Amino acid sequence: MDILQSLLYGFSVAATPINLAYMAFGSVLGTVLGMLPGLGPSTGVALFLPLTYAMRPETALITMCAIYYGAMFGGSRSSILLNIPGDGAAVASCFDGYPMAQKGQAEAALAISAIASFIGGLLSAVAFVALAVPMARFALRFGPPEYFTLMVFALAATAAISKEALLKGMISLLIGLMITTVGIDLQSGVQRFTFGLPELQSGIDFVVVIIGVYGIGEVFKNFETIKAKGAQAIQRKFGRIWISMEQWKRSWIPILRQTPVGFLIGILPGAGGTIAAMMAYNNEKQLSKHPEEFGKGAVEGLAAPEAANNACSIGAMIPMMTLGVPGSGTTAVMLGALLILGLQPGPLLFQHHPDVAWGVIASLFLANVVCAIINIPLAGALVRVLSVPPRILYPLVIVLALLGVYTINYSVMEFHILVLFGLVGYFMKSFKIPTAPLILAVVVGQSMEQSFRQSLMLSDGALSIFVRSPICITLLALAAVSIAWPFVSDMIKRKEPPKPAHAPAAPEE
Amino acid sequence: MRRSILLLLALAVLFVAGAAFASDYPSKPFECIAPAGPGGGWDTTMRMATKVLTEEGLVKSPMPVINKPGGGGGVALAYVQKKAGDPYSLIVYSPPLLLINLTGQTELSYKNVTPIAMLINDYGAFAVPKDSPYQSMTDVIEALKKDPKSVKIGGASSPGSMDHLQILQAAHAAGVSGLKEIAYIPFQGGESLAALLGGHVGVLSTGMAEVVGPLEAGDIRVLAVTSPERIAEGPLAAVPTLKEQGIDTVFINWRGIFGAPDMPQAEKAFMEDALGKMVQTASWDEICKRNGWTKAFMGSSDFATFLEKTNEEYKTLLTEIGLYKQAQ
Amino acid sequence: MRRDTIVGLVSLCFGAVYTIQAFQLPKAAIGNPWAPIYFPATLGVLTMLLGLAVLLVDRKRAAAGHRDKAGKAKDPGYWILTGGTILLSFAYGFLFEHIGFIPSTLLFLGGLLFLVNGKSAWKLNGIITVLFTLGLWVVFVKAFQINLP
Numbered sequence: 001m002d003i004l005q006s007l008l009y010g011f012s013v014a015a016t017p018i019n020l021a022y023m024a025f026g027s028v029l030g031t032v033l034g035m036l037p038g039l040g041p042s043t044g045v046a047l048f049l050p051l052t053y054a055m056r057p058e059t060a061l062i063t064m065c066a067i068y069y070g071a072m073f074g075g076s077r078s079s080i081l082l083n084i085p086g087d088g089a090a091v092a093s094c095f096d097g098y099p100m101a102q103k104g105q106a107e108a109a110l111a112i113s114a115i116a117s118f119i120g121g122l123l124s125a126v127a128f129v130a131l132a133v134p135m136a137r138f139a140l141r142f143g144p145p146e147y148f149t150l151m152v153f154a155l156a157a158t159a160a161i162s163k164e165a166l167l168k169g170m171i172s173l174l175i176g177l178m179i180t181t182v183g184i185d186l187q188s189g190v191q192r193f194t195f196g197l198p199e200l201q202s203g204i205d206f207v208v209v210i211i212g213v214y215g216i217g218e219v220f221k222n223f224e225t226i227k228a229k230g231a232q233a234i235q236r237k238f239g240r241i242w243i244s245m246e247q248w249k250r251s252w253i254p255i256l257r258q259t260p261v262g263f264l265i266g267i268l269p270g271a272g273g274t275i276a277a278m279m280a281y282n283n284e285k286q287l288s289k290h291p292e293e294f295g296k297g298a299v300e301g302l303a304a305p306e307a308a309n310n311a312c313s314i315g316a317m318i319p320m321m322t323l324g325v326p327g328s329g330t331t332a333v334m335l336g337a338l339l340i341l342g343l344q345p346g347p348l349l350f351q352h353h354p355d356v357a358w359g360v361i362a363s364l365f366l367a368n369v370v371c372a373i374i375n376i377p378l379a380g381a382l383v384r385v386l387s388v389p390p391r392i393l394y395p396l397v398i399v400l401a402l403l404g405v406y407t408i409n410y411s412v413m414e415f416h417i418l419v420l421f422g423l424v425g426y427f428m429k430s431f432k433i434p435t436a437p438l439i440l441a442v443v444v445g446q447s448m449e450q451s452f453r454q455s456l457m458l459s460d461g462a463l464s465i466f467v468r469s470p471i472c473i474t475l476l477a478l479a480a481v482s483i484a485w486p487f488v489s490d491m492i493k494r495k496e497p498p499k500p501a502h503a504p505a506a507p508e509e
Numbered sequence: 510m511r512r513s514i515l516l517l518l519a520l521a522v523l524f525v526a527g528a529a530f531a532s533d534y535p536s537k538p539f540e541c542i543a544p545a546g547p548g549g550g551w552d553t554t555m556r557m558a559t560k561v562l563t564e565e566g567l568v569k570s571p572m573p574v575i576n577k578p579g580g581g582g583g584v585a586l587a588y589v590q591k592k593a594g595d596p597y598s599l600i601v602y603s604p605p606l607l608l609i610n611l612t613g614q615t616e617l618s619y620k621n622v623t624p625i626a627m628l629i630n631d632y633g634a635f636a637v638p639k640d641s642p643y644q645s646m647t648d649v650i651e652a653l654k655k656d657p658k659s660v661k662i663g664g665a666s667s668p669g670s671m672d673h674l675q676i677l678q679a680a681h682a683a684g685v686s687g688l689k690e691i692a693y694i695p696f697q698g699g700e701s702l703a704a705l706l707g708g709h710v711g712v713l714s715t716g717m718a719e720v721v722g723p724l725e726a727g728d729i730r731v732l733a734v735t736s737p738e739r740i741a742e743g744p745l746a747a748v749p750t751l752k753e754q755g756i757d758t759v760f761i762n763w764r765g766i767f768g769a770p771d772m773p774q775a776e777k778a779f780m781e782d783a784l785g786k787m788v789q790t791a792s793w794d795e796i797c798k799r800n801g802w803t804k805a806f807m808g809s810s811d812f813a814t815f816l817e818k819t820n821e822e823y824k825t826l827l828t829e830i831g832l833y834k835q836a837q
Numbered sequence: 838m839r840r841d842t843i844v845g846l847v848s849l850c851f852g853a854v855y856t857i858q859a860f861q862l863p864k865a866a867i868g869n870p871w872a873p874i875y876f877p878a879t880l881g882v883l884t885m886l887l888g889l890a891v892l893l894v895d896r897k898r899a900a901a902g903h904r905d906k907a908g909k910a911k912d913p914g915y916w917i918l919t920g921g922t923i924l925l926s927f928a929y930g931f932l933f934e935h936i937g938f939i940p941s942t943l944l945f946l947g948g949l950l951f952l953v954n955g956k957s958a959w960k961l962n963g964i965i966t967v968l969f970t971l972g973l974w975v976v977f978v979k980a981f982q983i984n985l986p
Binding site for chain 1: 840841843844848851852855858862863864865866867868872873876877880881883884887888890891894911913914915918919922923926927929930931933934942945946949950952953954955961965969973977981982983984985
């Protein structure tokens with residue numbers, strides 16, 4: 001078959017010793033960068049950029065892809081061990097990964113995260129080969145109204161996830177959206193809530209909010225008991241980095257279910273890993289037979305977002321490779337690199353430079369294997385972080401977090417913002433306000449407002465544009481269902497006697 | 510006694526350092542600032558220029574590039590103010606240097622940096638989906654004249670920045686009234702191209718480099734480029750200029766290297782000379798070709814005059830649509 | 838005061854302040870002048886409403902006799918730790934750009950360790966401070982080529 005032949009050719013390009021060596025280098029670099037808070041794949045790819053000028057294009061691109069995957073693997077390490085997500089895509093890995101580590105299951109958590117990432121990545125690479133072009137065409141049907149309804153769905157699903165605290169969850173969501181109104185408004189160019197500070201003109205970076213609310217917030221929370229307990233290590237004995245049969249049985253279906261979700265979201269330019277991972281988590285919690293275990297160290301609650309965010313990062317390559325449209329910050333830098341190397345990304349890349357195009361696709365498979373091989377033993381070393389007593393660990397974490405956010409804009413303004421959000425995170429924990437809606441709102445808020453206003457400009461102000469296409473209507477219906485579902489499923493459980501075939505239709509909003 | 514010896518010693522060191530300053534410039538590492546994140550136009554220009562300068566031996570000191578993103582370049586502009594008089598700070602800028610001042614985002618302007626040399630020009634392009642009813646720029650202008658709101662124009666930057674200005678300038682030159690009414694819809698980065706490919710906007714106003722790929726693949730048509738003459742090679746060679754279609758205007762995305770405010774004369778002359786030699790090298794030619802840049806060297810004093818003139822032009826246009834604002 | 842009472846009141850106040858601020862935002866020069874204000878204003882009003890709703894639900898629960906579960910007891914001196922960390926971070930931010938990465942980080946990390954780990958372990962604190970700072974410097978500046986002041 002034609003595709004298979006091309007793919008084999010791609011493997012012959014990617015599997016040369018020099019390319020494999022660079023791939024390994026990229027994977028390690030990416031994993032390390034992904035682990036450090038504030039530094040993520042786009043930093044890694046950008047750092048590597050100057051080195052590419054003298055390289056062969058396929059080698060340069062393969063290395064960049066390896067950095068990208070490495071960072072996706074690495075990002076969840078610090079989520080699990082320290083509750084500090086390396087970047088947005090790793091936030092959902094905190095929800096159950098960190099509780100697992102606190103319960104003494106850090107080894108299993110690290111293992112399942114690598115395994116889920118590996119499977120998610122591998123399946124998506126297969127899907128990439130089979131479906132890239134039709135999927136990319138489909139993604140183009142997403143215009144501003146479709147994006148807006150997608151964001152509404154994502155936020156509704158995330159707010160509904162904590163039905164015990166639905167009201168407080170909504171407040172958390174609104175505060176998240178408020179944070180995104182800081183900065184220059186893209187649609188009109190006016191400054192909002194910048195208080196005359198040029199550093200705020202480009203808005204508050206969501207990575208700073210994430211590290212503040214989770215990382216620093218967690219540190220402040222632990223300060224409460226650090227005098228009493230802080231001198232002891234969290235864990236002293238370490239086992240093998242692997243999972244039990246029972247954990248695997250619980251995880252494999254969620255991994256397979258959520259991989260397509262991540263992949264689809266990845267293909268949409270601008271959506272990204274955070275939405276993918278959060279959606280995967282929401283879905284699993286809602287589908288689970290024991291949702292009460294979520295947030296307390298349920299292994300599937302970690303496996304699902306991990307699979308989805310890796311699937312998403314591979315999906316994000318599709319618009320770049322097939323259309324020349326960058327789907328994320330990282331792929332935008334890669335696109336720039338392609339141009340500098342004298343290659344024009346887009347559909348013709350496959351005709352003009354099949355060695356590069358297919359080499360990169362083959363490297364998706366190989367890099368996944370390389371990352372998995374590197375990550376399992378690496379996790380064995382990293383898990384020992386837990387043997388450092390918190391009284392020493394937390395000061396180090398604070399320094400690392402501050403330094404990490406500094407590199408986002410090279411400005412100490414980020415220090416102050418970080419500490420502020422550390423306090424916000426602390427109080428939210430103290431008052432039992434869910435933090436997940438805030439984080440997702442911070443990530444999607446700006447594009448949500450912008451796509452709302454773009455839509456209205458396209459329709460000259462008519463709200464009917466938000467029901468213009470089947471995609472919009474489906475997404476709005478899903479949003480309504482996801483708010484109603486927890487209550488409906490409760491009702492079903494209460495009624496208990498022979499379960500109805502279908503849930504009653506959720507009321508349309 | 511001992512103290513005065515120390516003092517003498519210190520003075521001597523200062524003196525030697527001072528002397529070295531004038532004759533041996535540059536004698537220490539530079540700080541080359543890209544006022545945006547890695548991978549974009551500013552970053553690439555700075556990295557490429559410093560690469561050629563050091564590789565060709567025109568500048569012997571190391572020239573590391575640092576990124577200072579934020580505020581459309583405003584954060585970096587505020588940063589170099591602290592480096593006033595320091596000949597080791599270099600920064601790259603393009604039209605936004607003027608625009609962020611004219612739209613009131615910062616009170617700092619092109620007068621707060623020292624122009625050293627303009628290096629390259631880049632141009633804008635107007636693209637439509639392949640099945641668009643518009644066959645030429647004239648069609649678009651006609652539609653705008655009938656109803657300025659009828660054409661939805663997408664771009665990749667906020668109102669009052671380059672993508673917006675270039676369509677306004679074209680419409681203005683073609684005699685469209687109601688510039689304020691034109692529906693310009695800003696997107697973020699690559700999303701603008703996706704919106705065009707999906708047919709969500711009617712026309713995309715953007716840079717040339719962004720449209721080459723999809724044009725070559727036949728996914729879009731490019732109606733016009735904003736350069737004074739046709740592009741010499743590549744797929745854009747078949748695209749007419751605005752002037753050819755009777756719209757007498759040119760929009761240049763110029764990029765040049767600046768020094769910190771009050772950069773000393775001698776050091777400025779040195780850098781101007783080094784950059785002048787750099788643009789004549791074969792490796793610079795190669796880089797320009799690869800990135801689709803037009804070589805356009807302009808020395809310090811010409812560049813300063815050019816900036817003044819361009820600033821007035823932008824100001825007129827922005828005043829017309831009500832976006833001109835004096836920073837408080 | 839009950840936990841949710843505070844949450845409700847804070848949301849109400851914050852929402853109100855934000856709404857007032859939102860209405861004072863600059864208007865757009867082109868297009869609909871109110872366009873940049875709609876979204877923030879909606880957020881502000883919704884926050885106030887939700888704050889109110891939290892208060893109402895909370896009153897109802899209080900009437901029904903619900904009580905907050907008592908939180909874990911905090912160590913004495915907790916606020917000194919948190920407050921000290923915040924102050925040190927501000928000082929760090931100030932020093933970072935003035936005296937450079939290595940000296941400021943030595944001071945900051947040393948200070949934090951003193952605060953959190955205690956004075957008695959000063960030897961250990963010192964060793965960790967120096968090693969960690971140099972380690973960071975090697976990783977960030979040497980390996981990743983990130984420019985730090």
